Amino acid sequence: MTVLNQNDNAMFKDYNYNIFGAVDALKKEFGQQFSISNSVREQHTSTTTVHQPELPDGVVFASSKEDVQKTVKICNDFGCPIIPFGAGSSLEGHLNANFGGISIDMNNLNKIIEVHPEDSTVIVQPGVTREQLNTYLRDTGLFFPIDPGANASIGGMTATRASGTNAVRYGTMKDNVISLEVVMPNGEIIKTASRAKKSSAGYDLTRLIVGSEGTLGVITEITLKLYGIPEEIGAGRCTFPSVKDATDAVIMTIQAGIPVARIELLDVAQVKAVNNYSKLNLPESPLLLLEFHGSKSSVKEQSELFNEISKDFDADNFEWTSNIEERNKLWKARHDVYYAVKACRPEAEYIATDVCVPISRLSECIMDTIEDMEKNSLFGPIVGHVGDGNFHVQLLIDPKSQKEVEVANGFLERLAHRAIRMDGTCTGEHGVGQGKKQYLIDELGPTVNFMKLIKNELDPKGIMNPGKIL
Amino acid sequence: MTVLNQNDNAMFKDYNYNIFGAVDALKKEFGQQFSISNSVREQHTSTTTVHQPELPDGVVFASSKEDVQKTVKICNDFGCPIIPFGAGSSLEGHLNANFGGISIDMNNLNKIIEVHPEDSTVIVQPGVTREQLNTYLRDTGLFFPIDPGANASIGGMTATRASGTNAVRYGTMKDNVISLEVVMPNGEIIKTASRAKKSSAGYDLTRLIVGSEGTLGVITEITLKLYGIPEEIGAGRCTFPSVKDATDAVIMTIQAGIPVARIELLDVAQVKAVNNYSKLNLPESPLLLLEFHGSKSSVKEQSELFNEISKDFDADNFEWTSNIEERNKLWKARHDVYYAVKACRPEAEYIATDVCVPISRLSECIMDTIEDMEKNSLFGPIVGHVGDGNFHVQLLIDPKSQKEVEVANGFLERLAHRAIRMDGTCTGEHGVGQGKKQYLIDELGPTVNFMKLIKNELDPKGIMNPGKIL
Numbered sequence: 001m002t003v004l005n006q007n008d009n010a011m012f013k014d015y016n017y018n019i020f021g022a023v024d025a026l027k028k029e030f031g032q033q034f035s036i037s038n039s040v041r042e043q044h045t046s047t048t049t050v051h052q053p054e055l056p057d058g059v060v061f062a063s064s065k066e067d068v069q070k071t072v073k074i075c076n077d078f079g080c081p082i083i084p085f086g087a088g089s090s091l092e093g094h095l096n097a098n099f100g101g102i103s104i105d106m107n108n109l110n111k112i113i114e115v116h117p118e119d120s121t122v123i124v125q126p127g128v129t130r131e132q133l134n135t136y137l138r139d140t141g142l143f144f145p146i147d148p149g150a151n152a153s154i155g156g157m158t159a160t161r162a163s164g165t166n167a168v169r170y171g172t173m174k175d176n177v178i179s180l181e182v183v184m185p186n187g188e189i190i191k192t193a194s195r196a197k198k199s200s201a202g203y204d205l206t207r208l209i210v211g212s213e214g215t216l217g218v219i220t221e222i223t224l225k226l227y228g229i230p231e232e233i234g235a236g237r238c239t240f241p242s243v244k245d246a247t248d249a250v251i252m253t254i255q256a257g258i259p260v261a262r263i264e265l266l267d268v269a270q271v272k273a274v275n276n277y278s279k280l281n282l283p284e285s286p287l288l289l290l291e292f293h294g295s296k297s298s299v300k301e302q303s304e305l306f307n308e309i310s311k312d313f314d315a316d317n318f319e320w321t322s323n324i325e326e327r328n329k330l331w332k333a334r335h336d337v338y339y340a341v342k343a344c345r346p347e348a349e350y351i352a353t354d355v356c357v358p359i360s361r362l363s364e365c366i367m368d369t370i371e372d373m374e375k376n377s378l379f380g381p382i383v384g385h386v387g388d389g390n391f392h393v394q395l396l397i398d399p400k401s402q403k404e405v406e407v408a409n410g411f412l413e414r415l416a417h418r419a420i421r422m423d424g425t426c427t428g429e430h431g432v433g434q435g436k437k438q439y440l441i442d443e444l445g446p447t448v449n450f451m452k453l454i455k456n457e458l459d460p461k462g463i464m465n466p467g468k469i470l
Numbered sequence: 471m472t473v474l475n476q477n478d479n480a481m482f483k484d485y486n487y488n489i490f491g492a493v494d495a496l497k498k499e500f501g502q503q504f505s506i507s508n509s510v511r512e513q514h515t516s517t518t519t520v521h522q523p524e525l526p527d528g529v530v531f532a533s534s535k536e537d538v539q540k541t542v543k544i545c546n547d548f549g550c551p552i553i554p555f556g557a558g559s560s561l562e563g564h565l566n567a568n569f570g571g572i573s574i575d576m577n578n579l580n581k582i583i584e585v586h587p588e589d590s591t592v593i594v595q596p597g598v599t600r601e602q603l604n605t606y607l608r609d610t611g612l613f614f615p616i617d618p619g620a621n622a623s624i625g626g627m628t629a630t631r632a633s634g635t636n637a638v639r640y641g642t643m644k645d646n647v648i649s650l651e652v653v654m655p656n657g658e659i660i661k662t663a664s665r666a667k668k669s670s671a672g673y674d675l676t677r678l679i680v681g682s683e684g685t686l687g688v689i690t691e692i693t694l695k696l697y698g699i700p701e702e703i704g705a706g707r708c709t710f711p712s713v714k715d716a717t718d719a720v721i722m723t724i725q726a727g728i729p730v731a732r733i734e735l736l737d738v739a740q741v742k743a744v745n746n747y748s749k750l751n752l753p754e755s756p757l758l759l760l761e762f763h764g765s766k767s768s769v770k771e772q773s774e775l776f777n778e779i780s781k782d783f784d785a786d787n788f789e790w791t792s793n794i795e796e797r798n799k800l801w802k803a804r805h806d807v808y809y810a811v812k813a814c815r816p817e818a819e820y821i822a823t824d825v826c827v828p829i830s831r832l833s834e835c836i837m838d839t840i841e842d843m844e845k846n847s848l849f850g851p852i853v854g855h856v857g858d859g860n861f862h863v864q865l866l867i868d869p870k871s872q873k874e875v876e877v878a879n880g881f882l883e884r885l886a887h888r889a890i891r892m893d894g895t896c897t898g899e900h901g902v903g904q905g906k907k908q909y910l911i912d913e914l915g916p917t918v919n920f921m922k923l924i925k926n927e928l929d930p931k932g933i934m935n936p937g938k939i940l
Contacts, residue, residue: 161674197859205921257697427671
């Protein structure tokens with residue numbers, strides 16, 4: 001399916017990539033750790049997206065930073081694209097080898113190197129997944145909060161500046177990476193920062209690499225912030241007459257300084273979908289799901305304050321609990337979102353969008369988007385990380401219908417431009433990848449040229465995940 | 471005084487600056503808005519630091535972004551250094567014209583452009599000071615928390631990645647700048663990001679500019695995060711038998727998830743100094759001062775929890791209050807720190823250091839530093855933003871004593887290297903400026919070369935605040 005591919009790759013066309021030379025050298029260097037088999041190559045491409053898979057020419061299974069360094073050096077010598085590969089869950093075609101080249105599989109770099117409980121920090125290799133990390137940390141009383149849904153690798157989450165449901169309280173990867181070790185395109189290994197909690201020591205290369213989608217170097221170590229597991233977790237749920245009432249309640253909640261940990265919006269189409277799929281009886285109205293973290297009394301106070309606020313916006317059926325089983329029941333509507341949507345049209349292609357706008361514009365942006373879908377006979381339930389102004393239209397389309405694909409493409413473009421017009425962004429958490437290169441230019445204009453200058457200077461041969469972002 | 475100047479400016483020596491040409495052109499362009507008078511030039515250099523003032527050749531008083539753009543374009547045409555100037559409170563010689571050139575005074579760019587209460591954001595010009603901003607915001611119920619002590623300009627705070635006493639709760643400028651408008655070295659004006667709360671749209675140029683100390687461009691607009699003014703503010707104070715007991719109590723407090731807003735440590739020398747200066751009777755023991763923000767009940771709970779924790783570390787005399795006058799009394803020891811230290815040796819030069827280490831190493835770093843001072847007959851009371859692992863030795867030395875200057879230089883170098891050995895940084899919040907260029911290399915090694923690549927690519931003529939950071 002070719003929805004969305006915005007492959008204006010002009011800046012990469014002048015490179016004289018020598019992939020064959022690199023493949024030969026990697027074979028000699030890595031033996032069994034290097035594969036050119038079809039099935040392996042097919043697993044190392046973008047398979048979870050609407051982007052057509054584009055296979056690499058070979059896959060290195062790295063098991064150490066030295067392996068990464070050797071691979072980068074060989075690829076740099078020959079001029080061969082190199083694409084870091086973690087859990088494979090990215091959504092914007094980041095893992096496609098659209099210029100051919102080498103996929104470097106980071107899954108064997110899966111050690112948790114050092115936990116520093118007193119500092120609330122941990123150093124991990126990039127192949128560690130977030131579930132693996134939190135399982136490992138359980139006995140320390142600490143946890144790593146960022147939760148993009150999928151059991152992504154920490155390396156991939158860093159590379160895409162991931163976030164998810166609890167960013168409203170804990171921030172995104174940008175806020176939770178303290179330092180990185182990176183193999184730069186010339187093969188040099190650098191550390192971007194010390195392990196101090198804050199620093200004014202020179203340019204913030206940590207945050208230049210966070211969100212660079214593998215285009216500036218390969219991450220080999222990540223130092224993360226951790227948080228104490230809350231004494232108490234409370235869950236809440238209520239319905240609102242309109243999306244505007246729901247978002248206004250969220251705005252008041254944030255202004256009142258209630259440190260809500262998650263606050264998710266489901267639109268009417270989404271509520272209907274989960275009612276069907278999960279056999280629930282939720283009123284067919286916009287729904288907010290909340291989570292509160294803190295001490296027992298603070299969680300109670302937070303939910304009471306929220307309840308008061310929500311009444312001002314005509315909320316109905318507010319329920320809350322701190323019992324774990326009841327919490328899961330209350331949140332079932334959210335947990336089943338993906339499957340509930342898929343079940344609406346099992347044969348359809350699922351497209352996840354992720355625009356993000358200032359929260360004052362959120363209800364307008366959502367309502368205009370729903371109207372746009374209705375006008376164009378498109379179907380896409382909406383779920384939103386509403387505390388951040390970020391929402392996902394989960395568009396279901398028939399990839400075999402040329403007409404539907406065209407209509408969808410028009411809708412996606414209008415959605416991105418709508419968010420940009422409202423001073424928002426075309427991507428709140430998935431990244432630019434192959435799909436949003438034109439939107440990035442629409443959003444930031446000449447700023448993108450300065451990104452290109454940096455890319456060209458740090459990666460003069462264009463070997464690091466070419467054709468993504470820029 | 472020449473303590474500290476680390477002017478290895480090799481990378482800037484090859485530039486053929488043409489300052490005279492630029493001065494002539496600026497005179498024609500700006501008339502009365504441009505000055506070459508001695509007294510004006512003397513005010514536009516680093517005067518609050520140990521670095522010898524180095525005067526610019528002229529000063530442009532910009533009153534709009536167009537003025538800034540014109541100035542940068544002229545300086546770029548002729549190849550003339552340009553140094554942005556805000557409140558003049560920087561501590562590392564950032565405002566010195568060590569290659570000559572033009573100071574651009576940003577104080578007339580002092581408009582608060584747009585407040586968005588629903589989004590908890592504000593857009594300001596760089597000359598707005600933090601006190602001006604908070605006075606303006608008072609009626610909205612919102613405030614901007616970052617407080618470096620001085621009434622600095624928001625532009626300067628952004629450029630140095632400033633923080634201060636409440637970073638432990640609200641983060642640093644890195645965490646609170648959403649987007650920037652910047653005049654780049656070629657005169658182009660860019661916007662680094664949308665106003666959305668989070669984004670994965672390309673390289674994080676916002677955070678590349680935050681902390682770049684005027685070396686990559688001139689900031690002309692800043693979009694900031696705001697916070698609800700807390701319903702209740704509580705203050706607390708207690709003494710500990712040792713620095714280690716105090717820092718261990720802080721570690722436990724953070725791990726327990728108590729969202730303390732400020733947590734400041736005064737060492738014994740500092741306590742003695744404020745006892746003398748402010749006529750207090752504090753026990754001559756390490757002192758912690760705390761501030762709690764939240765609802766009435768949450769502030770009460772936080773201070774009770776902290777009191778429990780502090781008892782485990784043999785704290786004494788815990789007092790707390792939420793009455794504003796009593797709060798000020800309790801915190802008087804902290805408010806008077808600077809004057810109390812100065813009064814210890816009125817004729818001496820005051821040097822403020824700012825290393826930052828992982829909090830697990832903080833007591834060791836402080837105690838080794840005190841021992842070092844004692845061995846070398848140096849005097850420097852210590853105050854620390856202890857929740858961040860950041861502390862200031864306030865060294866008092868006689869600038870006329872060559873011997874004392876040499877001993878102090880040795881001490882400062884050992885202090886920086888001690889922090890670096892403990893996986894910390896030579897600068898937690900003041901920046902690199904002229905004073906810490908060698909320490910930056912000691913801290914990050916080859917990483918600094920990649921900073922230089924970025925600098926050279928974005929500013930090929932080396933006009934933006936040359937001789938700072940790199």
